[in-house]
Amino acid sequence: MKHLIHLKVNGDDYELAVAPHRTLNEVLREDLALTGTKFGCGTGDCGACTVIMNGRNVSSCLTLAVEANGQDIMTIEGLAPSGQELHPIQEAFVTYGAIQCGFCTPGMIMSAKVLLDKNPNPDEPDIRAGLSGNLCRCTGYNKIVEAIEKAAHQMNQD
Amino acid sequence: MPLPKFKYLAPKTWEEACAMLAQYKGKVRVMAGGTDLLIKMSLGAAAPEYVIGLKNIPGLDYIKYDQTKGLTLGPLALLADVADHPMIKEKYDAVAHAASVTATVQVRNMGTVAGNICNAAPSADNIPALMALDAEVTLARLGGKRTVKLDDFFQGPGKTVMEPEELLEKITVPAPLPGSGTAYLKISPRSKVDIAAVGVGAHLVMAGDVCQMARIVLGAVAPVPMRARKAESLLTGQQLTTDLINQTAAQAADEARPITDVRTTAEYRKTMVYVLTRRAINACAQKALPPCAK
Ligand SMILES: Cc1cc2nc3c(=O)[nH]c(=O)nc-3n(C[C@H](O)[C@H](O)[C@H](O)COP(=O)(O)OP(=O)(O)OC[C@H]3O[C@@H](n4cnc5c(N)ncnc54)[C@H](O)[C@@H]3O)c2cc1C
Ligand code: FES
Ligand code: FES
Numbered sequence: 478m479k480h481l482i483h484l485k486v487n488g489d490d491y492e493l494a495v496a497p498h499r500t501l502n503e504v505l506r507e508d509l510a511l512t513g514t515k516f517g518c519g520t521g522d523c524g525a526c527t528v529i530m531n532g533r534n535v536s537s538c539l540t541l542a543v544e545a546n547g548q549d550i551m552t553i554e555g556l557a558p559s560g561q562e563l564h565p566i567q568e569a570f571v572t573y574g575a576i577q578c579g580f581c582t583p584g585m586i587m588s589a590k591v592l593l594d595k596n597p598n599p600d601e602p603d604i605r606a607g608l609s610g611n612l613c614r615c616t617g618y619n620k621i622v623e624a625i626e627k628a629a630h631q632m633n634q635d
Numbered sequence: 636m637p638l639p640k641f642k643y644l645a646p647k648t649w650e651e652a653c654a655m656l657a658q659y660k661g662k663v664r665v666m667a668g669g670t671d672l673l674i675k676m677s678l679g680a681a682a683p684e685y686v687i688g689l690k691n692i693p694g695l696d697y698i699k700y701d702q703t704k705g706l707t708l709g710p711l712a713l714l715a716d717v718a719d720h721p722m723i724k725e726k727y728d729a730v731a732h733a734a735s736v737t738a739t740v741q742v743r744n745m746g747t748v749a750g751n752i753c754n755a756a757p758s759a760d761n762i763p764a765l766m767a768l769d770a771e772v773t774l775a776r777l778g779g780k781r782t783v784k785l786d787d788f789f790q791g792p793g794k795t796v797m798e799p800e801e802l803l804e805k806i807t808v809p810a811p812l813p814g815s816g817t818a819y820l821k822i823s824p825r826s827k828v829d830i831a832a833v834g835v836g837a838h839l840v841m842a843g844d845v846c847q848m849a850r851i852v853l854g855a856v857a858p859v860p861m862r863a864r865k866a867e868s869l870l871t872g873q874q875l876t877t878d879l880i881n882q883t884a885a886q887a888a889d890e891a892r893p894i895t896d897v898r899t900t901a902e903y904r905k906t907m908v909y910v911l912t913r914r915a916i917n918a919c920a921q922k923a924l925p926p927c928a929k
Contacts, residue, residue: 478642497643497686519636520674521742533715533744539673540745543643544690588740610739 482546486511487555495542502526502537504545505552513553513583517612524611527584528552534591534610553583556590565635566590569628570621577615585611589625597633601626636677641684645691649804652687653777657800659685665802666690667711668746670738671754696747698723705810706730710803714743714751714761727808728922729817729836733764736821749803752785755795756830758855762789763836764819766852766860768808775804782807789859814847815840816922818915821854822907824898831855832898833907835887837915839870841923846870851883851912856891856904863887866912875920884912 479494486509495504505511505528517525519538526538529551556564563571566589576582585608592599592607599607604622613621644663646652656663664683666672667690675681689695695711700722708717717723718735737743737751737760751761752772766785773782774797788795797803811817819836823829834854840847849870851863866887873879893904 480643496640498638498640500638503637519677521670521739524739524741527741534741535744536741539670539742541643541669541673541688543645544669544688591740607740610741 480543480546482543484542484545484548484550486550487552487558493542497541497543499542500538501528501540501542501545501550504542505537505550511552511554515580515583517580522612523581524584524588524608525581527587527611529587529591532591532594534588536610551587551590553586556586564590565631566593566625566628569624569631573620573624573627575616575621575624581611581613581615585613585621589628592625593629593632597629599625599629638673638677639679639682641676641686644685644687646687646689647691649692649695649775649802650777652689652692653775653800653802655685655687656802657777660799663687667750667753668713668742670742670746671750671756700726702810704807706808708748708806708808710747710749710805712748712806714738714746714748715740717748718743726811727768727817729764729767729819729838730761730808733761733819733821733834733836736760736819749806752788752806753795753797753803755789755791755793755859757792757858757860758831758834759860760819760821760831760834760854762860763834763852763854764817765806765808765836766862767819767836767838767850768811768817769838769850770806770808772806773804774798774801776801780804785860786862791858812840812848814842814923816919816924818918818922820911820915820918822911830898833893833904833911835908835911835915837912837919839916839919839923841875841920844874846873846875846920849916851887851915853887853891853908853912855898856893856908858892861890861892863890863912865890870916875916880913880916883916884909887912 484491515525517523528537663685665687695709697709699707714734723731771784817838821831821834836852838850849867866883869883888905888909891908893901895901
């Protein structure tokens with residue numbers, strides 16, 4: 478049996494009928510065509526599927542769409558809605574070479590956003606702890622940490 | 636791996652959830668955060684026809700403290716909220732610390748302490764700390780309730796005394812005694828976000844330099860989280876000396892019954908029980924000191 482759910486994604490409201498076994502990741506990517514959120518491991522290990530739900534970063538691959546009913550969700554697409562101007566975290570990732578293949582990037586940035594929302598002046602261990610649920614196979618993390626430090630600095634000046 | 640199909644039940648009250656559990660007994664699983672259950676389902680290790688989503692019941696994520704009753708955690712108290720809670724950090728720091736070293740940021744934002752207990756993995760990070768603090772769980776079923784000490788709750792990997800028609804209603808941890816210190820230490824093969832290869836929870840009550848009471852719980856070194864009772868008895872009533880602490884740690888390592896698996900070898904686990912028990916006792920003794928002596 479399908480369940481009627483209401484999702485608020487990046488400020489937009491959606492009414493959807495979803496089967497219980499479908500994950501939020503599947504619904505975002507397949508039904509809403511928001512493919513910025515990636516699917517990696519499907520087991521909560523890699524963080525590529527990270528979205529922000531009610532201010533917390535969660536794995537969309539381990540969230541049932543029926544349980545996201547009524548929740549406020551933000552995906553990477555919501556950070557730069559115009560597609561023109563980037564969010565300062567995105568800007569810093571580009572500027573400081575924190576992106577190689579890019580597969581981990583949307584999830585990294587969503588976790589970085591939650592971290593900076595909670596703690597605008599994180600030190601390096603704070604940043605590494607905040608990203609502990611996001612794996613990157615390319616960059617070796619140092620440039621990601623540096624980009625987030627720079628983004629924090631920039632955001633505190635704005 | 637896509638999830639297999641199932642029917643999703645959304646009770647609005649606790650009583651309704653108990654009734655659903657009784658009605659669909661054997662074909663149903665309850666879900667808290669789903670971080671264990673959904674993975675088991677996608678791997679085919681669990682194939683319930685029905686899933687009861689506890690999140691539909693409002694208010695189950697509570698964290699309460701009362702001087703006589705101690706700490707109470709609701710069935711949906713999140714790992715992230717337990718880890719960050721100022722009162723838990725102050726009065727039950729091993730409990731907060733154990734939650735903070737469980738899994739990753741995202742999993743802590745979804746998973747619950749109750750789910751960690753019910754899942755009953757020998758390596759579950761929250762159990763040694765809670766058991767060292769003599770926590771108990773209240774189990775509810777349609778028309779009845781009982782409380783069980785964590786000491787008596789686990790029967791084997793994934794096995795507990797909980798009946799199929801029972802739900803874990805709350806976790807209660809007694810108020811800390813004066814002079815008590817608690818610690819949870821964990822070693823995992825890759826990083827601290829990994830499943831524990833060995834975990835040690837300890838709770839000491841000190842009067843000056845004499846240990847009045849000791850509880851030492853070992854995780855991931857037996858089919859269930861286990862008390863190192865002989866090690867505990869070496870400490871009780873004794874003055875804490877370096878020699879005694881070393882001897883106790885060696886006794887704990889002797890009591891551990893580890894296996895060799897993908898994470899590490901049995902031999903390494905025993906050695907780490909020694910190391911972590913020693914550190915945990917020292918940490919407890921340090922924390923138990925009255926504030927002026929620190
Ligand atoms: C990437 C990743 C890393 C992890 N790392 C760790 C780690 O480092 N340490 C660790 O200990 N664990 C770890 N886990 C396991 C898991 O996250 C924890 O065990 C978590 O606490 C489970 O909570 P949950 O609410 O998600 O449980 P769920 O998956 O919802 O439930 C777990 C089990 O308990 C039952 N259950 C839940 N609530 C109740 C209730 N109220 N009454 C009766 N039965 C109930 C369910 O039916 C199910 O069988 C990890 C998991 C992932 C995905
Ligand atoms: S795809 Fe969700 S954590 Fe890897
Ligand atoms: S940039 Fe390729 S995985 Fe991170």
